Amino acid sequence: xxxxxxxxxxxxxxxxxxxxxxxxxxxxxxxxxxxxxxxxxxxxxxxxxxxxxxxxxxxxxxxxxxxxxxxxxxxxxxxxxxxxxxxxxxxxxxxxxxxxxxxxxxxxxxxxxxxxxxxxxxxxxxxxxxxxxxxxxxxxxxxxxxxxxxxxxxxxxxxxxxxxxxxxxxxxxxxxxxxxxxxxxxxxxxxxxxxxxxxxxxxxxxxxxxxxxxxxxxxxxxxxxxxxxxxxxxxxxxxxxxxxxxxxxxxxxxxxxxxxxxxxxxxxxxxxxxxxxxxxxxxxxxxxxxxxxxxxxxxxxxxxxxxxxxxxxxxxxxxxxxxxxxxxxxxxxxxxxxxxxxxxxxxxxxxxxxxxxxxxxxxxxxxxxxxxxxxxxxxxxxxxxxxxxxxxxxxxxxxxxxxxxxxxxxxxxxxxxxxxxxxxxxxxxxxxxxxxxxxxxxxxxxxxxxxxxxxxxxxxxxxxxxxxxxxxxxxxxxxxxxxxxxxxxxxxxxxxxxxxxxxxxxxxxxxxxxxxxxxxxxxxxxxxxxxxxxxxxxxxxxxxxxxxxxxxxxxxxxxxxxxxxxxxxxxxxxxxxxxxxxxxxxxxxxxxxxxxxxxxxxxxxxxxxxxxxxxxxxxxxxxxxxxxxxxxxxxxx
Numbered sequence: 001x002x003x004x005x006x007x008x009x010x011x012x013x014x015x016x017x018x019x020x021x022x023x024x025x026x027x028x029x030x031x032x033x034x035x036x037x038x039x040x041x042x043x044x045x046x047x048x049x050x051x052x053x054x055x056x057x058x059x060x061x062x063x064x065x066x067x068x069x070x071x072x073x074x075x076x077x078x079x080x081x082x083x084x085x086x087x088x089x090x091x092x093x094x095x096x097x098x099x100x101x102x103x104x105x106x107x108x109x110x111x112x113x114x115x116x117x118x119x120x121x122x123x124x125x126x127x128x129x130x131x132x133x134x135x136x137x138x139x140x141x142x143x144x145x146x147x148x149x150x151x152x153x154x155x156x157x158x159x160x161x162x163x164x165x166x167x168x169x170x171x172x173x174x175x176x177x178x179x180x181x182x183x184x185x186x187x188x189x190x191x192x193x194x195x196x197x198x199x200x201x202x203x204x205x206x207x208x209x210x211x212x213x214x215x216x217x218x219x220x221x222x223x224x225x226x227x228x229x230x231x232x233x234x235x236x237x238x239x240x241x242x243x244x245x246x247x248x249x250x251x252x253x254x255x256x257x258x259x260x261x262x263x264x265x266x267x268x269x270x271x272x273x274x275x276x277x278x279x280x281x282x283x284x285x286x287x288x289x290x291x292x293x294x295x296x297x298x299x300x301x302x303x304x305x306x307x308x309x310x311x312x313x314x315x316x317x318x319x320x321x322x323x324x325x326x327x328x329x330x331x332x333x334x335x336x337x338x339x340x341x342x343x344x345x346x347x348x349x350x351x352x353x354x355x356x357x358x359x360x361x362x363x364x365x366x367x368x369x370x371x372x373x374x375x376x377x378x379x380x381x382x383x384x385x386x387x388x389x390x391x392x393x394x395x396x397x398x399x400x401x402x403x404x405x406x407x408x409x410x411x412x413x414x415x416x417x418x419x420x421x422x423x424x425x426x427x428x429x430x431x432x433x434x435x436x437x438x439x440x441x442x443x444x445x446x447x448x449x450x451x452x453x454x455x456x457x458x459x460x461x462x463x464x465x466x467x468x469x470x471x472x473x474x475x476x477x478x479x480x481x482x483x484x485x486x487x488x489x490x491x492x493x494x495x496x497x498x499x500x501x502x503x504x505x506x507x508x509x510x511x512x513x514x515x516x517x518x519x520x521x522x523x524x525x526x527x528x529x530x531x532x533x534x535x536x537x538x539x540x541x542x543x544x545x546x547x548x549x550x551x552x553x554x555x556x557x558x559x560x561x562x563x564x565x566x567x568x569x570x571x572x573x574x575x576x577x578x579x580x581x582x583x584x585x586x587x588x589x590x591x592x593x594x595x596x597x598x599x600x601x602x603x604x605x606x607x608x609x610x611x612x613x614x615x616x617x618x619x620x621x622x623x624x625x626x627x628x629x630x631x632x633x634x635x636x637x
């Protein structure tokens with residue numbers, strides 16, 4: 001709940017401001033902006049409203065930024081057609097919601113708009129909103145106040161529509177109980193695994209089986225076409241070492257208003273809290289009862305301050321922080337709701353305050369730590385700014401050289417040496433590049449297409465200069481070509497024999513396992529070496545308590561007919577059996593788990609409600625993609 005105090009951090013204005021306070025082009029490189037400059041027409045029309053290429057590129061950059069910030073996502077996804085489709089869908093949804101807001105006469109009051117803007121730190125001086133500062137920062141980014149405020153007002157309309165739907169979601173207690181009983185269910189399980197290795201000695205391949213398989217799968221034993229190449233790589237990173245940054249340029253970047261918040265850090269504080277929520281429409285008696293409970297908790301905390309975290313876990317109704325003992329981390333002024341913030345910034349380290357009333361309920365607060373305001377001098381940040389400016393200059397130089405590099409390798413298509421000489425690049429070689437290569441920049445589809453095209457493959461001409469990654473151009477020519485060829489049987493016979501033997505052993509293991517399962521389910525008791533019995537929740541089973549293939553069969557068995565038996569093939573080609581002898585329902589009376597589950601289910605209900613709402617609106621909307629080229633190749637379905 002307290003995360004909603006930080007609504008601004010989720011709005012479009014926060015994303016824009018994030019861009020305002022960093023040196024431009026840090027993520028994509030200046031050459032990206034040079035290549036993409038200009039409006040270029042409209043790409044989309046939604047219910048008569050057009051969306052320009054500039055708007056599409058902004059949406060795409062927002063999607064790329066989210067991917068850049070996420071963990072575990074493939075960096076290649078940044079430039080994939082699938083991400084472009086996501087950006088297009090985000091634009092469509094936005095336009096549909098804006099039209100819905102207009103149809104319903106939803107208006108963001110000027111007071112709310114002004115409040116949002118005044119809370120943005122980069123627009124403040126000495127902790128207060130500054131109109132000159134506001135206009136100065138916007139001007140530095142090529143914006144004016146009217147454009148910025150219109151876009152922010154639209155964003156707040158969309159956010160208000162979403163919140164009006166998602167914040168009304170609730171979970172019936174009977175549903176919550178059923179979920180907790182199922183989610184926390186414990187099953188007593190034991191297993192038996194039949195390994196293919198145990199059946200290898202029983203395998204006898206038919207005479208001629210190897211030759212028969214070879215003839216039927218000859219394409220599996222065909223060596224793909226391969227080429228050896230000579231190539232040049234023009235890289236923005238390589239250019240970084242060749243550019244210079246002057247002290248005057250560093251000083252100018254340091255003094256840039258858009259960068260000031262980077263050097264002037266505000267005081268931040270770390271606090272814990274316990275939130276007791278007050279339901280909407282609560283009576284005075286109900287509010288008084290909640291306040292009395294807060295006062296009782298405060299008395300306990302003052303008697304035992306070291307128990308604040310424990311009491312927060314057991315009592316706080318803020319699902320975002322309760323399981324962390326109420327810990328909210330470090331934050332500066334302008335982030336939390338004013339009454340809460342004022343209380344935190346009036347405390348000394350270790351002090352406790354409360355109950356503090358906000359729109360969300362009553363808070364008990366403990367100040368954990370204080371980080372004083374900091375100021376980074378020009379001398380301190382010179383290495384950082386020098387590196388950033390050098391990267392920008394290299395990107396600009398790369399953009400300037402890219403066209404002439406491409407022109408030269410095209411005009412001098414019989415050799416790469418002229419381009420190597422002019423741009424002082426080493427000629428490199430690479431052997432064994434396959435058609436449909438899967439690794440390295442040679443897997444780039446455009447480079448693959450160029451390499452194996454007739455002019456390059458047969459006439460040994462240069463490929464065009466192709467951008468295989470942001471800031472990396474590659475031009476290549478083929479020096480040798482090895483056509484696709486079928487490997488002779490004698491070279492691959494042992495591999496085929498091993499494959500067929502393993503497959504037959506796996507088949508025998510499956511046959512044996514299915515027969516044993518049938519016996520067990522019919523009430524027979526075959527002699528099996530069952531593992532020791534373990535009591536596992538579903539989460540424990542998925543975390544390694546059971547072979548992955550057996551988790552679903554084990555938790556699908558009817559709890560009213562025990563012992564129950566299930567089975568599944570295993571990843572190594574074997575077969576596994578599982579036995580369940582006892583089923584215990586999950587607990588419903590643990591307050592921490594209950595609050596966490598309720599919050600998760602509420603979010604799920606809200607997301608589903610929003611998805612259904614958007615589906616209904618999209619079905620009624622008229623959507624036209626005017627320029628499909630911005631989407632690239634359609635993503636796989």
